[in-house]
Amino acid sequence: MFVKVCGLSTAESVREAVEAGADAVGFVLTASPRVVSPSQASSLLAAVPAGVSPIGVFRHEPVADAVAIARAAGLEWIQLHGPRSRQDVAMVHDAGMKLIRAVTMGAAPEEFEDWGEDLLLIDAAVPGSGEAWDYASVAALPALQGRHWLLAGGLDPVNVGGASRAAHAWGVDVSSGVEASRGVKDLAKIRAFVHSAKGADAPV
Numbered sequence: 001m002f003v004k005v006c007g008l009s010t011a012e013s014v015r016e017a018v019e020a021g022a023d024a025v026g027f028v029l030t031a032s033p034r035v036v037s038p039s040q041a042s043s044l045l046a047a048v049p050a051g052v053s054p055i056g057v058f059r060h061e062p063v064a065d066a067v068a069i070a071r072a073a074g075l076e077w078i079q080l081h082g083p084r085s086r087q088d089v090a091m092v093h094d095a096g097m098k099l100i101r102a103v104t105m106g107a108a109p110e111e112f113e114d115w116g117e118d119l120l121l122i123d124a125a126v127p128g129s130g131e132a133w134d135y136a137s138v139a140a141l142p143a144l145q146g147r148h149w150l151l152a153g154g155l156d157p158v159n160v161g162g163a164s165r166a167a168h169a170w171g172v173d174v175s176s177g178v179e180a181s182r183g184v185k186d187l188a189k190i191r192a193f194v195h196s197a198k199g200a201d202a203p204v
């Protein structure tokens, strides 16, 4: 199970996610209670070892702006929320970067198709809201079969196992569910989430 922990803003929280076994860490570079500046994100990279992917998260920014900001921060991966096109995916790759394309669980069927992104992320209606949804509703979508995609929205250390199994997810992403209060990460919850998620696809 691939695990991404998002909305990290301190070196301690990055280290906790990495030591727990996270595969990716997310830095929010758009309007959010979790926002970090490009220079803060750049500093946090010191706590990210090779083999763990640091990802810059954007919402309404045009692709060119997101690419420029991520590049200034030293990031090679970006995560784009908001309405996007196949041309946007190509622009990210033409810039030499990798892409997580985020769609909401109620998106039109064509948005779940493979547009060439490196990973698809299926989220609640409002990103970073901590809002749970009917995870099983995407399990049988033909466009997802055999794909690498991340489940997000309202996950926490307790529900991640059942949610990922219900959705047939390849990986998971969390932010609110590992916080003590909005925008403030809880180190014990980060560790518990990564361990729960990593154990979720083990035989029971």
Ligand SMILES: O=C(O)c1ccccc1NCC(=O)[C@H](O)[C@H](O)COP(=O)(O)O
Pocket (backbone or CB within 6 Å): 006, 007, 028, 030, 031, 032, 033, 034, 057, 058, 059, 081, 121, 123, 124, 126, 127, 128, 129, 130, 131, 152, 153, 154, 155, 173, 174, 175, 176, 177
């Ligand atoms: O975290 C935010 O505030 C945010 C703002 C704008 C775009 C994306 C944002 N977060 C993305 C994520 O944290 C995750 O990809 C995902 O939405 C998980 O959210 P949560 O339900 O809080 O676990």
